[in-house]
Amino acid sequence: MKKMILITVLLASSLFAQVKENIEVPYVAFPIKMGKGFDAVQANCLMCHSFGYIINQGRQSRQFWRGKVDKMIKHFKAPIDEKSAKIVTDYLFEHYGNNKEK
Amino acid sequence: MERRDFFKKAAVVAGAAAVGSSTAEANLTHQPIDNRKVSTVAFPEKRPLIMYSDRPPLLETPREVFTSALTPNDQFFVRWHMPDIPTHIDPDTFTISVNGLVEKELKISLNELKTKFEQVEVTAVLQCGGNSRSAFTPIAGGIQWGSGAMGCATWKGVRLSDILDHAGLKRDAEWIGFNGSEKAAYYETPNFVRELHLDELDDHVILAYEMNGEDLPYLNGYPLRLIIPGTYSDSWVKMLSNITVTNKYKHLFFMDVAYRVPDNKCECETPQKKAPKTKPIRKMNVKSVIGYPTNGAKINNKSAVVVRGVAWDDGHGIQDVMISLDGGKTWDKALLDDGKLGRYAYRTFRYTFKPLEFGEKTIMAKAINKIGQEQPFDKEIKWNHGGYKYNGIDKVTVEVV
Numbered sequence: 001m002k003k004m005i006l007i008t009v010l011l012a013s014s015l016f017a018q019v020k021e022n023i024e025v026p027y028v029a030f031p032i033k034m035g036k037g038f039d040a041v042q043a044n045c046l047m048c049h050s051f052g053y054i055i056n057q058g059r060q061s062r063q064f065w066r067g068k069v070d071k072m073i074k075h076f077k078a079p080i081d082e083k084s085a086k087i088v089t090d091y092l093f094e095h096y097g098n099n100k101e102k
Numbered sequence: 103m104e105r106r107d108f109f110k111k112a113a114v115v116a117g118a119a120a121v122g123s124s125t126a127e128a129n130l131t132h133q134p135i136d137n138r139k140v141s142t143v144a145f146p147e148k149r150p151l152i153m154y155s156d157r158p159p160l161l162e163t164p165r166e167v168f169t170s171a172l173t174p175n176d177q178f179f180v181r182w183h184m185p186d187i188p189t190h191i192d193p194d195t196f197t198i199s200v201n202g203l204v205e206k207e208l209k210i211s212l213n214e215l216k217t218k219f220e221q222v223e224v225t226a227v228l229q230c231g232g233n234s235r236s237a238f239t240p241i242a243g244g245i246q247w248g249s250g251a252m253g254c255a256t257w258k259g260v261r262l263s264d265i266l267d268h269a270g271l272k273r274d275a276e277w278i279g280f281n282g283s284e285k286a287a288y289y290e291t292p293n294f295v296r297e298l299h300l301d302e303l304d305d306h307v308i309l310a311y312e313m314n315g316e317d318l319p320y321l322n323g324y325p326l327r328l329i330i331p332g333t334y335s336d337s338w339v340k341m342l343s344n345i346t347v348t349n350k351y352k353h354l355f356f357m358d359v360a361y362r363v364p365d366n367k368c369e370c371e372t373p374q375k376k377a378p379k380t381k382p383i384r385k386m387n388v389k390s391v392i393g394y395p396t397n398g399a400k401i402n403n404k405s406a407v408v409v410r411g412v413a414w415d416d417g418h419g420i421q422d423v424m425i426s427l428d429g430g431k432t433w434d435k436a437l438l439d440d441g442k443l444g445r446y447a448y449r450t451f452r453y454t455f456k457p458l459e460f461g462e463k464t465i466m467a468k469a470i471n472k473i474g475q476e477q478p479f480d481k482e483i484k485w486n487h488g489g490y491k492y493n494g495i496d497k498v499t500v501e502v503v
Contacts, residue, residue, distance in 0.1 A: 022190040023146040023320045028156040048185050048287045052155035058241035068243070075355045077290035098241075102373075 030055060037091030044080045044088055048072070054096065061100040065092040129372075131483040133497050134248045135236035136397050140164055147319040149176045154245050158182035158284075159321055163250035169393035169410040171439065171448045172225070173253030175314050180321045181230055181251065181335070183294050183356070186285040188341060189320070196325055198309070202279075202347035205270030212311060212325055219260040219268075224306055226331035226446035227254045227414045228338060231361050231383040235489035237480060240373055242489025249391050249496070254412070254448040257329045259310035262303060265345070274349040276300055280328055283341035292355045296337040297348075298330075306331045306446070309342060331446035332417035334383050334491075336361040357382070363486050370484030377486075385416040388477055389493040390423055390451070390469035399500045401463075406456050409436070411496070412448035413469035421474075423451040426466040430479065430495070433468065457502040464499045 030051035032038075045054065057068075066089045072078040073085065080088070141153035145161060152162035161180040167173060193212050200208040210218075229252035236246040245251075266278070279297045286293070308329045311318060318324040323340025330337055336356070363369040364377030371377040390413035401407050413420045419441070424433035436453035457463055470476040480494030 024189065025145060025156060025159055025187075026143050028141075028143055028153065048291075050155045050157045052153070052160070053158075053245070056154040056160075056245050057243065058236070058246045060241060060243065064243060075292070075359060076286065077288050077292075079288070 028052065033095040035091060035095060037087040037094075040084050040087040041091055044078065044084055045072075048076065048078065054092065057096070059096055059098040060092075061098055061102050062089065062093040063102045065089050065097065068092075129239055129485070130481045131238050131485065131492070131494065133237060133480050133494070134234040134492065135246060136165065136248055136498075138162075138164075138248055145180070145321060147176060148178075148180070148321060151177065151179070152248065152250065154247075157185045158187070160245055161321070162247060163253055165249060165391065165396050166393055167250070167253075168391045168412045168448075169450070171412065171443055171450050172255060172314055175255070175316055175319050175322070178228075178253040178255065178313075178319070178322055179230070179251050182284055182321075182340070184284040184286045184291075186287065187320075188283050191283075191320075191325055191341070193325055198326060198342060198345065200265060200269045200345045200347075202345075203272040203275040203349060204266075204347055205272065206268075208265070208269050210265070215260055215309070215311065215326070219264050221258060222261055222308055223256055223258045224308060224329060224331055224446060225254065225256040225443040226306075226329060227252060227386070227448055228329075228335045229253075229386055229414075231334035231336050231490045232488065234492035234494075237483065237492045237494060238485055238489045240485070242485070242487060244489055254414070254443075255313045256315070256443070257308060257310035258312035258315075259308040259326070259329065261305055262307045262309060262328070263305055265309065266347070269347075271300075271347060275347045277348045277351050278303065279344075279346040279348060279352065280337070280339040280342060281344040281346070282323070282339045283343045294339070294356055295352075295354050296328075296339055297351060297354065297357055298337060299351075302330075333385055334361070336383065360488075361490070362488065363490050368484050369491065370486055372485060373487070383490050386414065387491055387493045388415040388420075388469050388471045388475045389413070390467045390477065390496055392465060392467050392496050392498050395465070395498060395500045397498045397500070399498075400503050401457060401500050403457055403460055403502050406454050409453040409455070409465055409467070410450065411467055412450055413438075413467075414446075414448050415469070415471040415475070417445045418475075419445040419472045420449040420469055421472045422470045423449075423453075424468045424470065425453045425455075426468070427455060427463065429464060430466055436467070460502050462499055463502050464497055466495050466497045468495045 032051040140150045154160040197209040233251035328339045362380035364371045365379040365381040392411040423436040436451040439450045
């Protein structure tokens with residue numbers, strides 16, 4: 001009997017998501033800094049993540065930013081060539097750097 | 103760290119939680135960045151939260167929510183790894199696959215999960231391993247979370263062990279791989295797959311479809327996610343779609359590179375000398391957060407204030423929460439709730455005091471668990487490159503007026 005009641009309750013409960021149509025994640029315009037190399041950043045980074053992901057890392061060394069670019073190439077398989085990797089690193093260090101090489 | 107410093111650090115630019123420009127001087131860890139404002143943007147099924155990224159969505163719960171044991175679904179933090187998350191899932195056709203070293207491969211629908219297996223509930227804290235990362239000096243790599251990359255919910259679902267029993271594990275089964283439905287932009291990018299050893303899986307591990315009595319919100323992993331009470335959330339795979347049983351550990355980015363701390367006693371290192379060996383972050387350490395009052399709040403002189411907050415650990419359970427009003431010189435016990443939500447849940451605490459002087463007053467909270475582990479002072483927290491596992495004594499400074 002107890003089992004019966006349990007099953008009834010389960011059938012009565014919703015099997016649908018609260019949102020029945022497609023959900024839409026809003027687009028957010030982050031206050032990214034403009035400057036030399038920005039085009040390369042836009043072309044190589046934005047495919048996978050927002051600018052928010054960049055500006056919320058905190059101010060970091062050149063080595064840190066180069067390491068992040070390398071991680072995207074090595075682990076996340078982003079097709080970034082060495083020339084672009086350098087330009088992106090310079091941009092990140094100039095605008096979101098801590099003035100330390102290491 | 104002085105109060106005005108972290109107010110300065112909490113600078114908010116155009117609705118984004120951008121990090122301020124001040125860098126701490128000495129190599130001493132401090133309180134996490136606090137008082138970031140919630141965004142003006144509300145994400146699907148969420149109230150406006152502190153927002154770091156829209157793609158993948160990264161949302162933090164503001165401090166004032168941490169006065170109750172359960173975190174409301176619409177204020178629960180969000181953290182994804184990949185840019186492409188399914189925006190529509192049909193609950194009538196959704197299935198979870200179980201394959202690999204099993205006697206019988208399975209495809210189980212949501213309806214079958216809810217009707218053919220024993221339904222269980224567990225209340226457990228879900229906390230990002232990088233919660234409070236903004237406390238570390240020098241700045242550790244990763245999103246500079248404040249204290250709100252966490253929440254606690256009652257999760258309802260079925261035991262993983264029941265599902266595995268139903269499939270029947272083959273004798274050489276050893277590793278269980280879990281896969282979510284989020285997708286990368288590039289085909290070659292590794293999927294977000296986690297592997298757990300059979301020894302790590304006990305009966306508390308469940309596949310949950312319900313959170314605080316409601317369907318999981320999309321951004322928290324609708325329609326099904328893995329719940330591993332007591333551990334950091336890196337293995338709580340969202341939008342769980344596949345379970346594969348193997349006899350060999352596969353080398354995976356999200357296992358071998360991300361979410362790891364130095365494999366030494368202090369789990370610490372320096373930027374100049376990184377630890378040669380690392381280990382997974384796994385179990386949560388003992389921690390507490392004050393939900394009320396918040397930094398910068400004005401409270402009235404000679405009027406009783408009830409300090410409230412939450413404390414938790416990896417499931418040993420909270421023994422005491424101690425409060426200090428004199429910078430950590432003396433400590434007094436806070437009152438704890440009855441603990442009925444179980445050892446993996448937030449334990450709420452409250453502490454009443456009457457301020458008797460005008461001006462700034464700092465309140466500190468320190469949790470102690472049942473095996474005597476307690477939170478260290480913020481500046482005693484040792485650095486690690488990923489900024490993981492910060493659990494410094496929490497501190498808020500209010501103004502008595």
